[in-house]
Amino acid sequence: MQVASKHLDDLEWTAWPTEQLALRGKAQWKELLGSASGCDNDMTMGVVRLRQGESLEPHRHAQPETYFTLSGRGTVTIEDVVHAVEPGRMLFIPGNAQHQINNVDEEDLTILYAFAISDFSKIQYHF
Numbered sequence: 001m002q003v004a005s006k007h008l009d010d011l012e013w014t015a016w017p018t019e020q021l022a023l024r025g026k027a028q029w030k031e032l033l034g035s036a037s038g039c040d041n042d043m044t045m046g047v048v049r050l051r052q053g054e055s056l057e058p059h060r061h062a063q064p065e066t067y068f069t070l071s072g073r074g075t076v077t078i079e080d081v082v083h084a085v086e087p088g089r090m091l092f093i094p095g096n097a098q099h100q101i102n103n104v105d106e107e108d109l110t111i112l113y114a115f116a117i118s119d120f121s122k123i124q125y126h127f
Helices: 018-024
Strands: 028-033 044-050 055-059 065-071 074-078 081-085 090-093 099-103 109-115
Touching (some): 018 055, 044 099
Antiparallel strands (some): 065 109
């Protein structure tokens, strides 16, 4: 049995390459659990951060995903249905459903995300 323990403050924010920001959005993330975490497991989990006015552009991937809002306020659009998110709100996103995140507040929007897959690099985003 392998146990993983990470503190969010000990990790650096990751972002899309500069040339992909217009297509993908300015979201930043920290991977807490998954292939890059050094723990052999069947899950990927991390935190995504969007600053005021930033978005994770509409995309889809085969794997279902769960969002849990930690801080801030924003919207998550899933298949053209807009969901307001605030701390404590959970959303389940079915596999292949188009979805997007927008920060509509002054405070950073941070969302915990989780996939039932061991390696984040195996998730193919389609924009």
